[in-house]
Amino acid sequence: MGQGREWLRKHWIAVVGVLVVVYLLVPIAVILLFSFNDPSGRYNFSWSGFTLSHWSNAFGIEDLTEALLTSIKLALLATLISTVVGTMMALALVRHKFFGRRLSNFLIVIPMATPEVVIGAALLSFFLLLGTFSLGFETLLIAHVMFCISFVVIVVRSRLIGFDRRLEEAARDLGAGPFTTFRLVTFPLILPGVFGGAMLAFALSIDDFVISNFNSGTTVTFPLYIFGASRHGIPVEVYCIAMILFGVTVAAMGFVTWQQQRAEKLAQIRPDQEGASAPNVPAGAAA
Amino acid sequence: MLRRRVIPYFLLGPGTFWLVLFFVVPLYYMFKLSLETGVVGNLEFNWHWANYSNVFDLYHTQLVRSFVYSGVATLVALLLAYPLAYTVAFKAGRFRTLLLFAVVAPFFTTYLIRTLAWETILSDGSPVTSFLHAVGLAPSGHVLATSFAVIAGLTYNYIPFMFLPIYASLERLDVRLIEAANDLYCSAKQAFFRVTLPLSLPGIVAGTLLTFIPASGDYINAQFLGGAGNRMIGNVIQSLYLTQSDYPAAAALSFVLMAIILVIVLIYIRFAGTEALMGEDAR
Numbered sequence: 001m002g003q004g005r006e007w008l009r010k011h012w013i014a015v016v017g018v019l020v021v022v023y024l025l026v027p028i029a030v031i032l033l034f035s036f037n038d039p040s041g042r043y044n045f046s047w048s049g050f051t052l053s054h055w056s057n058a059f060g061i062e063d064l065t066e067a068l069l070t071s072i073k074l075a076l077l078a079t080l081i082s083t084v085v086g087t088m089m090a091l092a093l094v095r096h097k098f099f100g101r102r103l104s105n106f107l108i109v110i111p112m113a114t115p116e117v118v119i120g121a122a123l124l125s126f127f128l129l130l131g132t133f134s135l136g137f138e139t140l141l142i143a144h145v146m147f148c149i150s151f152v153v154i155v156v157r158s159r160l161i162g163f164d165r166r167l168e169e170a171a172r173d174l175g176a177g178p179f180t181t182f183r184l185v186t187f188p189l190i191l192p193g194v195f196g197g198a199m200l201a202f203a204l205s206i207d208d209f210v211i212s213n214f215n216s217g218t219t220v221t222f223p224l225y226i227f228g229a230s231r232h233g234i235p236v237e238v239y240c241i242a243m244i245l246f247g248v249t250v251a252a253m254g255f256v257t258w259q260q261q262r263a264e265k266l267a268q269i270r271p272d273q274e275g276a277s278a279p280n281v282p283a284g285a286a287a
Numbered sequence: 288m289l290r291r292r293v294i295p296y297f298l299l300g301p302g303t304f305w306l307v308l309f310f311v312v313p314l315y316y317m318f319k320l321s322l323e324t325g326v327v328g329n330l331e332f333n334w335h336w337a338n339y340s341n342v343f344d345l346y347h348t349q350l351v352r353s354f355v356y357s358g359v360a361t362l363v364a365l366l367l368a369y370p371l372a373y374t375v376a377f378k379a380g381r382f383r384t385l386l387l388f389a390v391v392a393p394f395f396t397t398y399l400i401r402t403l404a405w406e407t408i409l410s411d412g413s414p415v416t417s418f419l420h421a422v423g424l425a426p427s428g429h430v431l432a433t434s435f436a437v438i439a440g441l442t443y444n445y446i447p448f449m450f451l452p453i454y455a456s457l458e459r460l461d462v463r464l465i466e467a468a469n470d471l472y473c474s475a476k477q478a479f480f481r482v483t484l485p486l487s488l489p490g491i492v493a494g495t496l497l498t499f500i501p502a503s504g505d506y507i508n509a510q511f512l513g514g515a516g517n518r519m520i521g522n523v524i525q526s527l528y529l530t531q532s533d534y535p536a537a538a539a540l541s542f543v544l545m546a547i548i549l550v551i552v553l554i555y556i557r558f559a560g561t562e563a564l565m566g567e568d569a570r
Contacts (some may be wrong), residue, residue: 017374092298115504126313
C-alpha cells in the first residue's frame with residue numbers, strides 16, 4: 001500500500017497526462033465504432049448492430065463523394081498556393097532585416113487572432129459589395145489560401161530559425177551560385193519544414209467549415225455536406241470517410257516526422273562536433 | 288547591394304498582397320457595411336452608429352455567455368493540457384513521439400465529426416450520461432443542450448491550441464536549470480513553481496490566447512451540443528448573415544466581438560507581460 005502511494009506521489013502527473021490522452025482519443029474510438037453501426041432510423045447516435053455494409057458503400061453516395069472530391073481539390077490548390085507564398089514570406093522574415101518587418105509580422109499574426117466567424121463575415125461582405133467574384137469554388141479558394149498563409153509562415157519560420165547558415169556559406173565557398181546553393185543546400189534542408197507547413201495547410205483547408213459556410217455559394221465541400229446532412233440524419237458513410245481521412249493523415253504525419261528526424265540527423269553532421277556546434281542551442285531544441 | 292535590399296520585399300510581396308486584399312480590405316468593407324442601413328440590394332451608407340448600440344442591446348446576453356463559456360473552457364483546457372504537455376516533454380522517454388502523435392492525431396479528423404461524436408457520447412442514456420447522472424452531476428439525466436455540454440465540446444476542440452505552445456515552451460526548457468534548482472536544495476514543488484512554471488509562461492500565455500479567441504467566436508459546439516438557451520455570439524452572427532440577411536447588424540456585431548476580444552487580449556498581455564502574440568519574435 002505504502003509503495004503504491006509512493007509510486008503515485010512520484011508519477012501522478014504522468015498518470016494525469018495519460019488519462020488526458022485517453023480523453024482525447026475517446027471520440028475517435030466512438031467515430032470508428034459508429035462507422036460499423038447499423039442504425040435503425042436515420043440518426044446514427046445509438047448503437048444498434050454491427051455491419052460492414054457502410055464501409056463497402058463508403059463512396060457510394062454520389063453527393064457525398066462529390067463533396068469530398070471538391071474538398072480535396074480545394075485543399076490541394078490552397079495548400080500549393082499558401083505553401084509557396086508562405087515559405088517566401090518566412091524566408092524574408094527570418095533572413096532579412098528590412099523596413100516594415102514588424103508590420104509584416106503583425107499582418108501575419110492578426111488573422112490567426114481573429115475568430116473564424118469574423119473572417120468569414122468580412123470576406124462575405126467584401127465579395128457581396130464588390131460584386132466581382134461570384135460565390136463558389138473561386139471564393140472558397142481565395143478564403144482558404146488567406147487563412148492558411150499565416151500558419152505556413154509560422155511553421156516554416158520555426159524550422160528556419162535553427163538553420164545553420166554556414167552550410168550555405170560552405171556551398172558558396174565551393175563555387176556554387178546563389179541559385180545552385182538554394183537548390184542543393186537550402187531547399188533540401190528546409191524541405192521538412194515546408195512539408196510540415198503544407199500538411200497543416202491541407203488539414204486546415206479540408207476541415208474548414210465556418211469560413212467556407214459564409215463563402216461557398218452553392219458549392220458543397222465535405223464539412224458543408226456534413227452540416228447540411230446533420231439536420232436530417234448523417235449517413236454512416238460519412239463516419240467511414242472520416243476514418244479513411246484520419247488514417248491517411250496519420251500516415252502522412254508519420255512520414256513527415258520520419259523525414260524531419262532524418263533531416264535533423266543530416267544537419268547535425270559536423271567535422272568537429274564540439275567546437276562547431278552552435279553554443280547557445282540546448283540539446284533537443286530543434287526537435 | 289540594391290538587389291539585396293529588394294529581395295525581402297520580393298519574397299514578401301505575393302503573401303502581403305493576398306493578406307491585404309483578402310483580409311484587411313474585407314475588414315474595411317465590413318466596417319463600412321456596419322454603418323449602413325437597409326437590406327441587401329438597397330443598402331445606404333449613412334454613418335449609422337446606432338447599429339452598434341442596437342446589436343449590443345439585443346445580443347448582450349449571448350456576448351456575455353460567449354466569453355463566459357470560452358473563459359471556462361480555456362481554464363479547463365489549461366488544467367488538462369499542462370500536465371499533458373509536462374508528461375510528453377519530461378516523462379515520456381522513448382514514447383515521446385508516439386504520445387505526441389496520440390495527442391495531435393485526433394484533431395486531424397473533421398471538426399464537425401468530432402463534435403458529432405461528442406453528441407453521441409453525451410446523448411441521453413449513453414454510458415457517460417448515466418455515469419454523470421449516477422454521481423449527481425446531471426440530476427435531470429440530460430447533458431445535451433446544457434452549458435456543460437457546450438463548454439465540454441469547446442474544451443475538447445480547442446485543447447491542441449493550448450497544448451502545442453505549452454509543449455513547445457517546456458521542450459525548449461534547459462533541463463539543467465531544474466537540476467541546478469534541485470542541487471541548490473529546492474524541493475520538487477519549489478523547483479516547479481520557481482523555475483519550470485515561470486519559464487513555460489510564454490507557452491501558457493500563447494496557449495490561452497489561441498484557445499480563448501477562437502472559442503469565443505465558435506458556433507459549432509453551441510449548434511450541436513447546446514440548446515436554444517446556449518446560443519453564443521457566433522450563432523447570432525451566422526444566422527444574421529446567412530439566414531436573416533441583416534448584413535449591417537451582423538457586421539456591427541462582428542466588430543463588437545473583435546473589439547471586446549482585442550480589449551481582453553490587451554489587458555491580458557499587459558498583466559502577463561510577454562510578447563506572446565508575436566510568437567517567435569519574443570525570443
